[in-house]
Amino acid sequence: MEIRTETHGAKQGTPAPTPATDSIVLTLVGSGGDGVALLGDLLLRMAAKQGLYGMMVQSYGPQIRGGESAAIVRLAREEIQYEGDATDLLLCFRLSDLARFRGAVRLHDRALTVLESADSGDLPDWLGSSEREPFRFPFAAFENGQEVPGEPKNMLALGLLCRALGWSRDLAAEGLEQRFGNRPALLAKDLAAFYRGYATEGMPALPPLGGHGRPLLVESGNEAVARGAIDAGIRFFAGYPITPSSEIMETLIEELPPRGGRVVQAEDEIASLGMVVGASFGGVPAMTATSGPGLSLMTEMMGLSSMAEIPSVIVDCQRAGPATGMPSRTEQSDLFHAIYGGHGDFPRVVLGVFDVVHARDLMHRAVHVAEAFQLPVLVLSDAYIAQRRQIRDQLTPQEQAPKRRTWTEMDGPARFSLTAHHGVSPFRVPGTPGGTYLAAGIEHTQDGNPSADGTVHQDMNEKRFRKLAAIAVETRQWFRTLGREDAPRGLIAWGSQFGILREWVRLHPEYRVFLPEVLHPFPVAALEAWRRGLEWTAVVELSFQGQLRRLLAGLTDMSQVRGAARSGGLPMSLHELAHLLEEAKA
Amino acid sequence: MKPKDYRTELEPVWCARCGDFGVLKGLTQALSDLEVPPEKLGVISGIGCSSRLPGYLRAYSFNSIHGRALPIASGLKLSRPELTVVVVGGDGDGFSIGLGHIPHAIRRNVDLTYLVLDNGIYGLTKGQASPTTSVELKQSLGLAGGEERPLNPVFLVLSSGCGFVARAHAGNLPQLREVVREAIRYPGFAFVQILAACATYQPQTYADDLYGRCDPLPAEHDPTDFARACELAVADRFPLGVIYRRPPDQAPAMAGALRWGEAGIWPAPGAGDTTVQPQD
Secondary structure: OOOOOOOOOOOOOOOOOOOOOEEEEEEEEEEEEHHHHHHHHHHHHHHHHHHOOEEEEEEEOOOOOOOOEEEEEEEEEEOOOOOOOOEEEEEOHHHHHHHHOOOOOOOOEEEEEEEEOOOOOOOOOOOOOOOOOOEEEEEOOEEEEEEEEEHHHHHHHHHHHHHOOOOOOHHHHHHHHHHHHHHHHHHHHHHHHHHHHHHHOOOOOOOOOOOOOOOOEEEEEHHHHHHHHHHHHOEEEEEOOOOOHHHHHHHHHHHOHHOOEEEEOOOOOOHHHHHHHHHHOOOOOOOEEOHHHHHHHHHHHHHHHHHHOOOEEEEEHHHHHOOOOOOOOEEOHHHHHHHHHOOOOOOOOEOOOHHHHHHHHHHHHHHHHHOOOOOOOEEEEEEHOOEEEEEEEOOOOOOOOOHHHHHHOOOOOOOOOOOOOOHHEOOOOOOOOOOOOOEEOOOEOOOOOOOHHHHHHHHHHHHHHHHHHHHHHHHHOOEEEEEOOOEEEEEEEEOOOOHHHHHHHOOOOOOEEEOOOOOOOOOOHHHHHHHHHOOOOEEOOOOOHHHHHHHHHOOOOOOOEEEEOOOOOOOHHHHHHHHHHHHHHH | EEEEEHHHHOOOOOOOOOOHHHHHHHHHHHHHOOOOOHHEEEEEEOOOOOOHHHEEOOOEEEEEEOOOOOHHEEEEEHHHHEEEEEEEEEHHHEEEEEEHHHHHHHHHOOEEEEEEEEEOOOOOOOOOOOOOOOHHHHHHHHHOOOOOOOOOOOHHHOOOOOOOOEEEEOOHHHHHHHHHHHHHHHHOOOEEEEEEOOOOOOOOHHHHHHHHOEEOOOOOOOOOOOHHHHHHHOOOEEEEEEEEEEHHHHOOOOOOOOOOOOOOOOOOOOOOOOOOOOOO
């Protein structure tokens, strides 16, 4: 996931608010080849091993390989979904690499900086100032003034940081052996550099932050979606590579076949959802994953899934902008498309993911709703969740058999029976003798025969939308609230805003927050109940148009509700949210 | 089962003398020859006159959306490998809007039988030019694309690596029946171009002219000879029969990987009614 590389509205260089939880933020900046991503990942895994929580986000330059690279790792004593506003430690292998991350990195006044000895330049003003002197270390090797390959910088840094964090040498050595045990020469070189870094005198210590000692799990949002889907019973996946969703397919290629499923890389997103619809027509729970451009291509097929009453699960890892936009950046602007996209009237369900932990749970619900009600279910994640790595509690996979209502009798009701309870008519799985029928995207009678009769169309629409009404009842509690129930100010938000808002309400107890897990059909009654007694309310979202706020305007009275929205690109920070809310009040 | 037992009660919407009637008949004959149980048969189509065909067959049929029959059929076959899956469509559905899926279905070598009922015109939308409409017809009727050359479906699929390529004519039922039967039996992606007349939007003489250009393949034709198949594909005359048949062991079909029912994830058909009722 991208880290912030600019600030919105907030003055640069001003001290950031105190973190809401005991935590340490480490910012690691280098060039491609310096291995800062590996360094961050190793630190995160070591933290998880000793029972610390945390998360990591990454940023790269526009190059496919090489270029500037940064990783922000935040470690904490409890679960977090936000990487923090100001850094406690900045490690930078080359000062010139810092420029690209202007605004992304801010020092607080006691922050530590670890710099290359050969870098004599000053830290840029926009970084904010720390009262502590930088610690300088010769990471690079030089010959005749030119940098030459030397010891692995990231391993030297790992040694320095483990020492600063007060972590044992053995913990890191174990981690490296696990990672590189099959490449002994590399391991020996890495360990030597690590030990030299660890033995360095004078490296200042960071405040102690101890974990609870029980190992935790590191997972990305995309991995969580893939694994949640498998546990929920998905056994067929077809997809097309697209940033930032590709790791869902990559994870499934590894992990679905051993569980009896199949993965196909399709020729495009139309074919992806087409194959999903075909597999599901065959009775096998199926899904695809994509991003906005892919969802656009899938839209006609989504209507078919609803019209022919064939379950499908579609994960959309939202990215910024229309057309190509900013593929690696996050946004919450596919909401309209997910809810309204497509021609004709058809029911579909839209769910929103909060974080890595929530992703698994939500995939179970998505598969359940799709299978039980025979319609498309869209799960909206975003780049910020998809590509972050988050430390979470261990889990015991809850394997579930999805429950599709199936037809097994020779004289059962019609495939699209109009009198079916809640509109859910029994599905007929190919292979069942006597159950042959015509599934169709063309309007059809309850027996599946094509029809151009307006009355049939009206009756079938009523039947199909009765399912949505039943889903609205079943999902009426699918939301989460944060903060005190009697707090006078309210924020309505969805998806990945969850992480920052959890910390916001701790710092600002005058706020309470409403976050829907199901965006369509929206739990309006719950929202109405929650907002009672509020003096002031705003909708916080990463969408230029304020899509959630506009959606709600069609469902409830929003005349007094303000918008605290902006385009995506970078996730919001706490100091930026403060600024946006001030603007919304004015 | 007799051929007529594969038919549903639905009466086709096709015009009188439409070539698609012959294809429906030949297909039911082939299915009867092969004794395919209807519940093990999936028939998938897109949109168009010929895409109405699945509705007239007793099968797990799917009349889907324009141009997308191949991905849907691929998903079905790959997840339910024990089914026989036939894809039916027209020249517009397959060679225009859906063309992008053809080489990929061929590359994957999914065990599908793809029957393209090629009448060289858009019938359902009333007479526009398709990718196989001749330049002469387009120019004589003033259709769009008069300067655009038609594409050669047989050469196209051969060049994409299709393992089974055949041509039939809707007016020659015995040959059609045999070719479709062989296509279904072929373990891999099988393509059959079926020349069919459009009684409404092609000239009266079209069917006869077309048939006049057809020759049965000579008895000595070796269907494993790829170079000869390519020569026949670009010839002026239309040879009928199995033009190319790669021995299946040279490129095995993409196998189904699902352990159907074994994982206990989903009951096999007939394993009991899994009813779920929405909570009130």
